[in-house]
Amino acid sequence: MPNLSAIPLHGESLIGDAAFREAAALYTRVFRYEPTEYSLNPNLLSALAKNGGSAVGVHDGDRLVGFAYGFAGRDRSGHEFHYSQAAVVDPDYQGRGVGRLLKTCQRKVALGWNQHRMRWTFDPLLARNAHFNFAALQAEGTGYAVDYYDRPGTDRIVVDWALDRERDPFADIRGLPSPAFGPDDRGRLFEAVEDGRRIARIPLPSSVNDADASTGALRARIRDSMQRVFDAGLVLVNCTRIDDDTAVYLAGEDMR
Structure with missing residues (x-):
């Protein structure tokens, strides 16, 4: 397991209607969800917390600065897991380890429900989120x-995180260095064989503006490249920033 060290904030499971309402308000404010259909029902959080789900928060004193929730899931193959639907951090506290603490709290709740894997999803254009998922938590994109x-x-x-494994099966390749890539390479798939293992890389901008007219074309290229990665049986294991403007996804062959 990675070392999820403590930070000067405290995380815990949320309890009670007032806590659930505060969490729902933070969720709506940070994600800027104005239409009511995207808001979060406090009653749902209460029910989840009592029935195999999670509703966890990080506080700075009495102030709620981070919130995550999830539920018990099962895929069509019968694999069971804890599904983390969303995690949100107050903008004033981003970059201070709140995301790690939220995932640590969710992990504790999931294991308490005898759920040994966690899944969630994220936007493939968010390189910072990808780095957190793969480098910090040692999860995999599956x-x-x-x-x-x-x-x-x-x-x-789709991200899969083994909650109680002792050894990272991708430890030998997560830190592989990346070659340089230019702007014209973004979203394209680059394949290689390194140390006898199939490797793939997909460069992307380190940050993306959805209002940019070129973003739609970038999303289409990344979609094609990602589908080819997973069709080939590879697993995403890292996303690292190689310069001020470019990050790179790294995928490798699962040798287990």
């Missing part, structure tokens, strides 16, 4: 979901 929320522009990478 699938690509097109229009995950049944709306255009909601493609997601």
